[in-house]
Amino acid sequence: MSSLRSLDENLISHIPPFRKLERVDIREILDAATPKRFSAGQAIFEEHEPAERFFLLLDGHVRVIRTTASGDQVIARHIVSGELMGIASAIGRTTYPASAVAIDDCLVLFWPTSLWKTFVEKYDGFATETYKTVGERISEANNHILELATQQVEQRVARALLRLAIQSSRITDEGMEIDFPLTRQNISEMTGTTLYTVSRLLSAWEKQGIVNSGRKKVIVTEMNKLKTLADLDPMADS
């Protein structure tokens, strides 16, 4: 609708960090933003790179990835539309702590990191809201640690799917379908296991009618049963 030179204010006016701002402020923020498209598979930023920009994902899905010295990959989180990313500057970092890769075609806005300070000082509520986001991500990370340290693979995979279904799925007549391509390998990288084990679990769950999965696709048909697996499962005699 609007040209690249003049982004529509409604694009971001409802998104938490900007929600409390006046139209004028939003106008200013948008005028300072650069929009950019990324196609599926493209890297938006890379780990260890100087954090010269911070981003807002307007459309699409992004995977946040860390890689070990030995080449193993771990998926730290998924970013969905409306979330900020690459906000290393917020926490005094000068490089990105992880890589971000577009899962499907994405539309993002970005700003130079130098503007972060301005945003925080000038726009009331921006700081508070983004630090709340940071806080939530810390909680997520800590929960992840707790899971990895104390739970079995089955529970971890169940939880990962639950989170994805809640965070980013569309409802079909079959159930909740995770709305971006997701392979067994991806799931294994989210849960610290192998693609083989994930495949076996999904096969088993498919037989029990809990999920319905295919190539790069997972539909959760029975949330409740999946929740049972995710919690202190009383270990059904399956």
Add this chain to the structure above:
Amino acid sequence: MSSLRSLDENLISHIPPFRKLERVDIREILDAATPKRFSAGQAIFEEHEPAERFFLLLDGHVRVIRTTASGDQVIARHIVSGELMGIASAIGRTTYPASAVAIDDCLVLFWPTSLWKTFVEKYDGFATETYKTVGERISEANNHILELATQQVEQRVARALLRLAIQSSRITDEGMEIDFPLTRQNISEMTGTTLYTVSRLLSAWEKQGIVNSGRKKVIVTEMNKLKTLADLDPMADS
């Protein structure tokens, strides 16, 4: 030396978040602080409790613990003298995300959470420095996730000991002795394993002359060998 009513300014003047402040400011901050002692084993604050205070550890060691629904405990981190803790307010939380327990006798200062905002606004550099701390803790958490997801128990335990030795040890003629009581169970809770496995590892390492351990005590005698175990260990034929 100084009475409780008038804390010495040198107590905190060298600590990062306060380092850049004027003496007057430090005076103000100290006058608003309440000092308190905790004896070994006492809880300083508990998970889920409303975060009414934030703390500065002046002396002693503190363990930050999270507990699962099923009763498993995980040690998230250790706090050493000079660190802030319970800074949930910094990241928009209203409750503590974990419990803090005094490992040995501790001396802390605390302030009501309501002062956080004042500190951030009034004292230049305080915000920047503390957010840097937050950033470091996020990195730690993410590294921990990476380890749990990709490494074997042996490497994780080696890394945990390395970190402790670097972060909080005194040098003796035997080597680097971790300077607070630490049991096999504690180590297992840091690394997502069992006390039995930790015991076996330490026994093996003792035979190889890498560590020297006893009841609630660990001395690292060969940092380099431990580092080898912590990294991509090329799997010696031990």
Add this chain to the structure above:
DNA sequence: CGTCGTGTTGACTGCCATCAAAAGTAGTGG
């Protein structure tokens, strides 16, 4: 129709959790 990425399954292995029992170490109070 061939190729490549993805998914499935079986067979095997091994790391590490679990259980059990005994030995070592502080700290206590008689």
Add this chain to the structure above:
DNA sequence: CCACTACTTTTGATGGCAGTCAACACGACG
């Protein structure tokens, strides 16, 4: 000073969860 208790540590025996390797099936896409 010693016996007693509680906690911590060690070590062996056993079993199972899940990783690894290999082979094949399936589906998408040019």
